[in-house]
Amino acid sequence: MELLNQISENLQNGFDEKVAALTKEAVEKQIQPEEILNNGLVAGMNIIGRKFKNHEIFLPDVLLAARAMNCAMEVLKPLLIKEGIPIRGKVVIGSVKDDLHDIGKNLVAILLEGAGFEIIDLGNDVPADKFIRVAREENADVIGMSALLTTTMPVMKKVVDLVKDEGLYGKIKIIVGGAPVSKEYALEIGADAYSFDGANAVETVESFFPKRGS
């Protein structure tokens, strides 16, 4: 549909106000919120993701599109909630205890937020029990942990064990990353996934949820 294409195209260009205005127009024209979301916004973000992967566009372009997406979501969110349509998940994220490095974690948080996830950033030096407490309180879907030091990596395992103890294993997905962390380590401690960079983290977290859009 022409209007949804316009939403997608303006989103790809990062025109946030225009995307929000077009989204409002679509709602007024009685287009289903879920259709606007899937065939307008998410369709645009999917193109952005593909272009980013092919190096046709860069991180700032992705973030600008993401910002446009978020503007539109402010219009759509109440409608989606009213209709009981699930919106994108909630992610609790942080650098683990005794680790003061947070550049990588911040980038992942920025990108996840851009992709439409709700982010609760616990910052750095986060103790294991805090991840699980906040995730429970906030009803989060995902815990994301980052470590840059080999000495702080064991905190990740502690969090996985706590999630298991609480009977939330499988319900709350756990994703880990950071320079010394590897796919093998993630498997070994029982995390659900490992990501090697921000864009890969978005892809991975998205894979935890049912696929939407074209």
Place this chain on the structure above:
Amino acid sequence: MRPVFRLLSNELIERIISEARDILCNLGMEIHNNGVLSMLSDHGAKVDMGTKHVLFTADMIDKALETAPESVKLYDVMGRKTHDLTDHNVYFTPGSAAINILDPESGEIRKPTTADYVEYAKLISRLDNIASQSTAFIPSDVHEKISDSYRLFLSLLYCEKPVVTGAFTIDAFNVMKDLQLAVRGSIDALREKPLTIFSCCPTAPLKWSDVTSQNLVDCAKHFIPVEYISMPLSGFMAPVTLVGSIVQHTAETLSGVVLSQLTQPGTPIIYGGSPAAFDVRYETTPMGAVETQMLDCANNEIGKYLNLPTQAYIALSDAKKLDAQAGLETSMGATLAALAGINNISGPGMLDFESCQSLEKLVVDNEICGMTLRLVRGIEPKEDFPARPIFEELLRDKHLLIANHTRKYLRDEHYFPGAVIDRANSSRWKEEGSLTIGDRAKSEIERLLENYEPTGLSDDVLVEMTQLMKAEAAKFGMNSLPHENL
């Protein structure tokens, strides 16, 4: 500030030029072409037709330097301006006239075919940092007498970029000129918008052959730009010292300037060269030697001092495969050349002492060129002062990824190489198959060739060029051309 690398003081340059002039006027040169000797004689040079020996005069050198233009412009096949060879402008062109190609599949060095050449020309059309084509290697599946003109023909057929080329015989010049006339439409249009540069090589020490001096004269008659490719070999066919080799290079190149300008005052010329150190251990002429590169840069300084556009064979390697040596020698040469402001930098793609072209290496070298082109743009403030506002924004927003300042300057301030340069973190690199630079170059070639777009030349021009080439081939008993069967 445009960063500039210099090796010679003005005082040393003046001394070198004066010594070179002394050699031309008092020791003279051997020129194996009676027409050229007569022309020199008519202009007051002392000529011995028997020994083919000529003593130049100071006056003819001065006059030649006065009439030689200080810039050479090039235009692509479609007539768009692509080059202004002057000042410190730099452009890259593939190393030319290799007799071999590095086979991408087997990794073996072998004789190239027409199919290789067509792939090469298509590839060059997609490499942004390589501004011109060169007739980079010699297809072995055509008669050797048309191997020079056929390269030019294929280049003009498959790629729009201007061509650095050269004739192997006196006769070949004609069809190579006619192919250009077919593209431009008339001799005046070709003069207005030069399409090619012809490389003309004196023979060390202090000689011109019949063919190369005649090519030079024929180019001048048609205002076709030439670059002189003097090739002193330090310690063998030239003094072992760098200064001594530069004196010889200056004398040989100045003699070329005189021949061109006497034939046609104002004809476009380029002060080029392919000097080399001589490796007395291997009996080879290492193009990747630091001394070779120093000679190239220094000769360029002499050319600049004489207000002439410059060229050198410098961004290339002596390695036999796409290995670390290939990368380091090419990078060092490209970097020095760009910093020195050599206007036409020849070399990309070339391996094995200018004898082997590699498409993989071209794709890698395209990135080296991109990086050096960025380097010479230097560091300039861009809305950086006062500095406080952007730092206030950074502290407020926690990052600058989508700041207006970032969006405005990202692509201009930073050069982003293609997929051939590995910048993934190690996990991602492993995830994507632990590819080597050769693997990445291969898939990049595939991608670029898939995106090839034919040139915009009209069918009439294509037909005319094909008729010209077929007539030339027929002279040597070839009734069809290999590209027709691709």
